[in-house]
Amino acid sequence: MMDRTHARPDDRLASVFRFATELVAWVATPWALAGTSWLLAALSVVVLIGLPTVFATPGDKAQAMVPVPGAVTILLVLLQLTAAVVSAWLVWPAWAAVVVSVLAATTLVTERPRWRWLLTSARHP
Template identity: 55%
Template sequence: MTPVHELGAASPTRRKASLLRFATELGAWGAIGTAFAQISLPLAIAVVLAAIALPTVYATPGDKPQAHVPVPGWVTIVILAATMAGGVVAAWIAWPWWAAAALSALTIASLIAELPRWRWLLTAKARQ
């Protein structure tokens, strides 16, 4: 597989991975919000805002056009993996089985599509 840094910004492979990642994040945020809303609406809002803010503020240089707070690639991976895992768990807690299964399948597809980017994020070039 071609590393992400060698793919053009508009390449079909990178675009597909980005779309899958974004759809997975949207689903995860929705599932997390739904699950936490069963406990407290303010808590649900706070947790979802945190899940959105983390990858916006902390980014690996070269992965996004602007990194407000530069972090190594492994941190970017941990943030995304935590969002995805939290979304899947929350979906199975708060959603009907078919919706949780759909988010689980989307998450698996996104993880597979993300592997080239994650490999790149773990390289020395991504940490500069």
């Protein structure tokens, strides 16, 4: 059994911000790419939803199809955050892009305990 210092941190609040930012990425990124290529727009959805579904750090999700180190999980979250912010600035009015940017910044702050755990205590494949 793991002691409390190595237990996965309670990240319910961080999960809310992370999921909200992911939703923005899933909507805004294909929207931003649709003018260039419908294929790129569809591919962006596959990448943004598919990669985190398939690749996960054991102990972070109930089940990991393909186990990866914590750093990979963090990089996948950063991909989502970047996609959300960049796409929002490309396709939405400035006020909405500012809201998305604040949401992503809040996610970065609230994710820190989970990321620290992912880098130091998560079970690696």
